[in-house]
Amino acid sequence: MTSKVMELYFPEDLIQAIETRAKATSTDQNTVVVDILVSAFGLPSSSQVPVTEGQLVEELVEEKTSQLSLANMLLQAEIVKRKQISATLSQEKEFISALIRNLPIGVISTDESGKILLVNSAYEEICGYSSQELVGQSPPYFYWDVANQEGIYETFLRSLSGQSEKIELWFTRKNGERFLAQLHPIALFDAYGNLLHHLAVIIDITEGRQAEKALQESEEKYRSLFELANDSILIIDAETQGFLNVNWNAARRLGYTRSEVLNLAIEDISLPMSAQRQQALEQELRINGNVVFEHIYRCKDGVEIPVEISSQIIEYDNRLAIQSFVRDISKRKRTREAFQKQREIRQTIFEHIPILIFFFDADCQIQLINRETEEVLGWSLAELQKIDLWSQCYPHPEYRQMVIEHMQTADAGWQDFQTRVRDGRLLDISWTTVQLSDGTLIGIGRDVTQRKHSERELRQAHSELEERSEKLIELNHQLQSTLEELRTAEEELLVQNETIAKAHQQLEIEVRHYQDLFDLAPDAYLLTDSEGVIEEANQAAAELLSCEQEHLLGKALKEFIPPGERRAFLGKLSKIREPQSPYTYQLRLKLRSDASQQIVAKVNAKHNLNKKILGFRWLMRQLVTEHSESA
The missing domain is CATH 1.10.287 (Helix Hairpins)
Structure with a gap:
């Protein structure tokens, strides 16, 4: 008989029975097991030894006893195994139940009629209803969308028939909020093909779908921005330097079609740059992730255009790429060059104009002066920043304060001041101040x-x-x-x-x-009699009074005074009869065009040898600066 090696596992009590039998028969344990199995399955013995009838009966009894003992041991082993299986099934059932309860996705179990048997906590949270409200309910369920109950019911019936395709439906939570759910129906059958339960997994995909929609809108928006951007946009393979994509604006400005550009590399349109500069730009791009620089591109027709390039590293189609925004700065460069030229012109005028110009702050600290200021006053800018210019030029405190107050008042007009320069000379300088939009004050002076x-x-x-x-x-x-x-x-x-x-x-x-x-005197001169009637007038007086020179003679001067101011004028005229002279007045003249203008008039009385007033001499000048009226 052919022999094979087998490894058998027995319960502890069966092993003890085999050991006892081996000792009783003075054989090894393997022989006992083999003899029991041969007897149990009715196989011929491996050895044919003649036995007596008593031995045969005894062996038969022992054999049956062994068979019963073995059957009992096998039965005990089966019982133990089934207990173990039952315990395992119980544990698995508890595990599955706990798993279903704690799954982060909703799970519902129904019978073949659709009656709800079980829902987990995630399902409660998704639908907004508790398990007490849902368990035992039959279709239609509380959370079915009222507007689409018929469609939902048809889909539900298909899932009950065993169809397990993925379903997307709009449901309504207990609080009235609508949500999009994705359902995965599962039919459970026993070993004989009988339907036990229906399971369904439910996932709230509202946010995901909204995110997909937002992503889609974002991609569409990006494509729109990409195509409609005023700047040229180039996406360049970081390794090969070939173009992966360009927008329509880039192709148009370079004079190519898009397909032509995509067959080029960046060196085909970019003018060569020094290796040192290229390495510096690549290092900055690698460290910061972006870089902005100016360069020159060459169009298809050979025209070179200055551009500003803003590049950054991105991931494009699962590869590293460089996205560059390219802006034509031809107009900007022309503007910059024009601005630079204007700046040079202004600087040249500033340095060579024969007018004193200096910049100062609200505290009257000098910040900048031109060449004329240095030459007239005698101090350089460096020297002025170390001294008090106002004390040097205007030693008298009260007079200096009057000058400072005038200079700190923008657009106050021109006013003459006696100014002491570095060499001690006294110059008459007329000053005015203008103020820039940033608050900077500019003093302007002229040596008069x-x-x-x-x-x-x-x-x-x-x-x-x-x-x-x-x-x-x-x-x-x-x-x-x-x-x-x-x-x-x-x-x-x-x-x-x-x-x-x-x-x-x-x-x-x-x-x-x-x-x-x-x-021919530049100022207006008049001679009047003692009543103010004009006897003589020069050409400047005719121009000031807007009247022909020959027509002035014989006219009363008061006719050129506005009616409302004539009484005051005649009062001033009467005071001139007193022996004090000269007199200075500010008058307003009425012109033939109904316009008026302010003048300063100086008046002397003409006397004969007997001190009798014969008339008046008038010197008139259009008012330019403010003067105090004196008598």
Whole structure:
């Protein structure tokens, strides 16, 4: 008989019975097991030894006893095994039940009619109903969407028939909130194919679907932005430097079709750059993830355009790529160059204009000066920043404060101040201030020393002219008074006539000379009688009063004063009869165009030798700066 090796596992009590039998028969345990199995299955013994009848009966009894003992041991082993299986099944049932209860996805169990047998806590949370409300309910369930109950019921019936396709349905929670659910129906059968239960797994996919929709909208928006962006957008393979994608704007500006661009590499459109610069840009891109720089691209037709490139590292189709936003900066560069040119022009004007210009802050600290300021005042910018300019130029405290207050007031107009410069000279400088939008103050000055000197000389010449005019007038009266005497002394007159004629000729020349000075003077001069009637006026007076020069003669000066101000004017005129002179007034003149203008008038009274007022001399000037009215 062929032998095979087998490994058998027996319960502890069966092993003890085998050991007892082996000792009783003085055989090994394997022989006992083999003999029992041969006897149990009716197989022929491995050895044929003649036995007596008593031995045969005894062996038969032992054999049956062994068979019963073995059967009992096998039965006990089966009982133990079934208990173990029952315990295992119980544990598995508890495990599955606990698993279902604690699953993060909703699970529902129904019978073949659709009656709910079980729901887990996730299902309660998804639907908003408790298990007490749901268990035992038959279709339609509470959470079915009222507007689509018929469609949901048809889908439910298909799932009961054993169809297990994935289902998406809109349900309504207990609080009225609608949600999109994904159901996975599962039919459970026993070993004989009988339906035991229906299970269904439910997942709330509302947020996921919304996220998908948002992602889709975001992708559509990105595609729209990508295609409609004003900038050119290039996506470049970080390894091969070939184009992975470009927008329509990039292809259009480079003069290619999109398919043509996608067959190019970046070096086909980019002008070469130094290896050092390229390494620096690559390092910055690698460290920071983005880089912005200016470069030049070459179009298909060979035209080169300056561009600003903003590049960043992205992942595109599962590979590293460089996304570049490219902007044509041709216009910006032209603007920048024009701005630079204007700046150079302004700087050149600032340095060479014969006007004093300096920048200072609200505390009157000097920040910048031009060349003219340095030359006129005598200090450089570095020196001015170490000294108090105002104390140096205006030593008197009260006068200095008046200057500072004027300079701190923007758009206050021009005002003349006597200014001491570095070499000790006193200059007449007219100052004004303008203010920039950022609060910076700019002082602007002009040296009017020469003009002031000319004005003083002009006033002195005018005074001398007036004195000579008075003398000539007085001489004329004297000549008139002696005319009769001259007639009676014809011989004497004939002798003196030639002398007088020469003197008169010289007098006319001088009168004509001073008359020319009078007519061509830049300021307005008037001569009126004691009542204010105009007797003489120069061309400047005619222009100031907007009246023809010949039409001024014989007109009363008060006619050029607004009606409401004439009383005050006549009152001022009456004061001039007092022996004090000269007088300075601010007057408003009414012009023929119904416009008006402010003037400053200086007035002297004309006296004869007996101190009788013969008339008035008027010097008028359009008001430019504010003056205090003095008397």
